[in-house]
Amino acid sequence: MSEQLGLRERKKRETRQRISDIAMGLFMTRGFDNVTVAEVARVADVSVNTVFNYFKTKEDLFLDRQEWYEDEPSRIVRERRPGESVIAALRRDFLDAIEQRHWRSGLQEGMEVFIRTINESPALTARMRELAERREARFAETLADETDADDDDIRPALVAAQISAVTRTLAAIGMRRKMAGETFEQIASDVRAQAELAFDLLEKGIGDYGVR
Incomplete structure (x- = not known):
C-alpha cells in the first residue's frame, strides 16, 4: 500500500x-x-x-515557486549562523547570490525574459506586488518570532520593510543593466559594491545621511 x-x-x-x-x-x-x-x-x-x-489560477502556473519566494528572507534569518545578525545574514546571502548568478540578485541568465513577461502583463504585475507584500509580512512575523518581540513592537515590521527595500532595489539595478544588454562581468562588481554600501547603511543606520 x-x-x-x-x-x-x-x-x-x-x-x-x-x-x-x-x-x-x-x-x-x-x-x-x-x-x-x-x-x-x-x-x-x-x-x-x-x-x-x-x-x-493562471497566475499560479507562472509563479509556481511563489511559496519558496515568499519564505526566502525568513528562511535566511532562521538559518543564520551562531552570533550572526539578521543584517549580516542577509548581506552574506545577497553577495553569494551575485557570485552564483542567482535570480535573487537579478543577474541570472535569462531572467530578463521572465521580468519582461511580467512587465507586459497587468495581471502578473499585480500578483507580484501582492507576493512582495506577503513576503514582507511573513518576514516581519519571522523577525518578531526570532527576537521574541511584543505585539506592539514596531521594529520587526520596520526592519523587514527596510531590508526588503534594499534587496529589491539591488536586484532591480542588476536586472535593468542586464535588460540593457550588459554582461555579468560588466555588472557584477558594481552591484557588489552597491550591495556593500546598502548593507553598510542598514548596519550603521542612516542618522547622519544628508546632513547639511
Missing part, C-alpha cells in the same frame, strides 16, 4: 511539473496574456480541470 501511495504521489508531482514547464515555455514565448489555460492543457495532454486541480 505504501509503495502504491508513493508511486501515486510521484506521478502527481511529475504531472504537476510537466504542466508547469509547458506553461512557462508558452508564456515566455508568446506572452502571459496571449496564452490560455485551455492551450496549456492541450499541449500538456491533460484536461483543463486537471490543470486547475494543481494550480488554482
